[in-house]
Amino acid sequence: MTSRESADLVAGRGIIGNINQGGRRQVTIIEEETWAEVMRELGSDLPPETRRANLLVGGIRLMETRGKILKIGSVCRLLIRGETKPCIAMDEKLPGLKNALKPNWNGGVFGEILDDGRISVGDPVGWEAVLE
Numbered sequence: 561m562t563s564r565e566s567a568d569l570v571a572g573r574g575i576i577g578n579i580n581q582g583g584r585r586q587v588t589i590i591e592e593e594t595w596a597e598v599m600r601e602l603g604s605d606l607p608p609e610t611r612r613a614n615l616l617v618g619g620i621r622l623m624e625t626r627g628k629i630l631k632i633g634s635v636c637r638l639l640i641r642g643e644t645k646p647c648i649a650m651d652e653k654l655p656g657l658k659n660a661l662k663p664n665w666n667g668g669v670f671g672e673i674l675d676d677g678r679i680s681v682g683d684p685v686g687w688e689a690v691l692e
Contacts, residue, residue, distance in 0.1 A: 568678050
């Protein structure tokens with residue numbers, strides 16, 4: 561994974577330039593704070609790209625958010641489909657990383673893109689209000 565300042569999202573497809581196109585797993589997201597905590601626990605300073613998630617968000621919890629809609633910036637929305645479970649490749653990067661990412665959805669979430677648009681580092685991120 562390579563860090564970028566912005567990305568273009570296509571509804572129902574994925575991030576332009578990303579290999580995952582279509583399906584339920586168009587984008588993967590991890591929490592900045594959770595990554596930092598896992599790195600402290602393991603005594604490491606690996607960059608978040610190690611997790612191989614598409615997006616890194618801060619100031620928002622992703623645990624137990626299946627079915628919720630995450631809004632990024634002013635126009636992009638993502639439907640969270642589930643938890644991204646860590647695989648053995650994480651231990652190839654840092655022994656113990658897989659198990660450290662298992663509890664509390666520490667490995668992040670995956671979802672579908674609902675709206676086309678460009679997102680950029682620093683865009684606001686929040687949960688869309690649910691009308692009942």
